[in-house]
Amino acid sequence: MEDRVIASGFTRREFMKASLAGCTLLALAPAGLSTDASAQTTGPFELPPLPYAQDALAPVISAGTIGFHYGKHHRGYLDNLNGLVKGTPYEKMGLEEVIKASASSPGQAVVFNNAAQVWNHTFYWNGMKPGGGGKPSGEIGKAIEKAFGSYENLRKEFLAAALGQFGSGWAWLVADGRALRVVKTPNAENPITQGLWPLLTIDVWEHAYYLDYQNRRKDFVEASLDRLVNWAFVEGTLRKAGG
Numbered sequence: 001m002e003d004r005v006i007a008s009g010f011t012r013r014e015f016m017k018a019s020l021a022g023c024t025l026l027a028l029a030p031a032g033l034s035t036d037a038s039a040q041t042t043g044p045f046e047l048p049p050l051p052y053a054q055d056a057l058a059p060v061i062s063a064g065t066i067g068f069h070y071g072k073h074h075r076g077y078l079d080n081l082n083g084l085v086k087g088t089p090y091e092k093m094g095l096e097e098v099i100k101a102s103a104s105s106p107g108q109a110v111v112f113n114n115a116a117q118v119w120n121h122t123f124y125w126n127g128m129k130p131g132g133g134g135k136p137s138g139e140i141g142k143a144i145e146k147a148f149g150s151y152e153n154l155r156k157e158f159l160a161a162a163l164g165q166f167g168s169g170w171a172w173l174v175a176d177g178r179a180l181r182v183v184k185t186p187n188a189e190n191p192i193t194q195g196l197w198p199l200l201t202i203d204v205w206e207h208a209y210y211l212d213y214q215n216r217r218k219d220f221v222e223a224s225l226d227r228l229v230n231w232a233f234v235e236g237t238l239r240k241a242g243g
Helices: 012-028 063-085 095-103 109-126 138-148 151-164 217-227 231-240
Strands: 169-176 179-186 197-203
Touching: 063 109, 095 109, 109 197, 138 151, 138 179, 138 231, 151 169, 151 179, 151 217, 197 217, 197 231
Parallel strands: none
Antiparallel strands: 169 179, 169 197
16 A cells, blocks of 8 residues: 555654554553643642753654653643642642652552652653763762763663663662662652652653654663763752762
């Protein structure tokens, strides 16, 4: 069959591929996740703006992926959280307080999951910038060399953590006191509940990369490390940790 160009410049084959990928993303959305970007629940927590234009991270992360990830998933967690905390003691807490309190409270997993995912995603967006990535210099570069021997060693360890996380989750560079470590967490888990200080994260839930990379998580993580990491942000978080 002729592979004709249809609306928006797609060929028929490309259009079908994109449509199937979009259906996959919606199927991957957690139960109860809002998919209406205009239906934001009012409450104590607000969706922070992206620190760059929606298409600024292309071609590593496309505007389409950002649209789903930030506009649907991140906002969905926020809307869920605002609904869950209404009329509860969590309503008067800061986001990190909600995460820590709900993590240690039996029966509060749904609050924890949505609060942690709001925090994780906000942190994730700020850890990237157009034209970033590669070997860092400055204080963070020195700290990485001290902890891992070289940036190349950190890159290998971070990639191993991201690929070694079975199913959904996150890979992190954290400060453990004055030491730097790479850790991975499943689902919504956040290192702050373990007394660690996050410095950098990459989201390895499939909604973070599936439209652009399908099942090629390794390609996504490598491209993010090599071309997107905002090392100035990482260094700033390291200074706040007292590193």
